[in-house]
Amino acid sequence: MPHRLLLVEDDADLSGTLTEALAGEGYLVDHASDGHRGLHLGLSRPYDVMVIDRCLPAIDGLDLLVRLRSRAVPARALMLTALGAVDDRIAGLDSGADDYLPKPFDLDELSARLRALCRRAADATEALRIGGGLLDLALRDAVLPSGDRVPLSAREFELLRILAARPSTVHSRAELRRRVFDEAPAPSIVDTYVYYLRRKLGRAAIRTVHGLGYRLGEL
Template sequence: MKILIVEDEERLASFLFRGLKAEGYFCDVATDGEKALQTCLSGDYDLVILDRMLPKKDGMYVLTKIKEKKPETKVLMLTALDDTEDRILGLRSGADDYLGKPFDFEELLARIEALSRRFSQHAEDLLKSGDVVMDVDQRLVWKNNIVVKMTQMEFDLLRYFLTNQGKVLSREKILSRVWSNSEDPMTNIVDVYIRRIRVKLNDDGSFIETVRGVGYRVSNSDQR
């Protein structure tokens, strides 16, 4: 996991950085809320260890923005506030776990490992290509970390492309798999729905490529 440590207490931040690096995690540090948001939203972090009380931007505000822009990112909140209502607020705002200060480092590692397992399980339900991400279980699609609303059929069609990246899919094959042969094979419904998806993703044809005389293809993300 790639971890962002957000902690304004220099000694604690340094301790966490050194300890987690020693455990094999890749870590970065931000010491205030503004820097945390800038770093998290411009990076690709699996987990954010987020202090509740931060300068410039409060931890709860940072949490809300992270979950709004990058909902797949796990957040473990640290707090010196021994307040049940505060913890409930954090969890309801999207925090994946909560740990009160002072804490035992071994307990922190155990919490991270638990979140790591949840991340691995969830990653199986995530389909990605370039800046397009699909959560199969939640039936959500993001483009550049912004949610894109899709109908059921648009979602199913895009899912078929993302699970077959690099393959050229004929109209007949798409009709068979997505529409289950319920449509006339001469219909242009595939082209209609691909146009709809392209509009919603602001795609000029470089994402869902047209292979003339054959069909369509979404290239592997590492080839684009």
């Protein structure tokens, strides 16, 4: 299957060149010319890899990546920038980037780095740790510390996956409702599915952070 790639770059000439070159290598490329559009695409579509410019209109590239990571977007990210100092590279990596390429760059080097990121994504673990248990991403069920497997519905799995992908993040009910339940009219649907998961996996599986939302617990 071709890899899906999100390109967030405001330079029209560069984005046109990159889109054509990457599409020629088999990537399915979506382009955003500012941070707002990049955020919308990154949250609404699944990508294998992202190429994000550091200096963007509307939302800066660092802030964009922080926001995507806070929403458990797992796509590998390469940051492009004219800022090549060590401190700039560190800031990019700390914001959630997997790689950092200063401008100007060679297209062949960019392609090689993207291939490496895609290989890393393919080799990534097939499970997310939840205390002494885990969430099996391939079979889409939970594995208790005893080794027993617990089947999950599609929405139970997705809710638990979002929490497990960023275990230290507190997710608001509004965010979880938007991401898992397609803006269901009743906000209480999130609480209902948290109840379902706790009934299957134990009350400690999901922690309530009063006034804020939910975060991952442990099995």
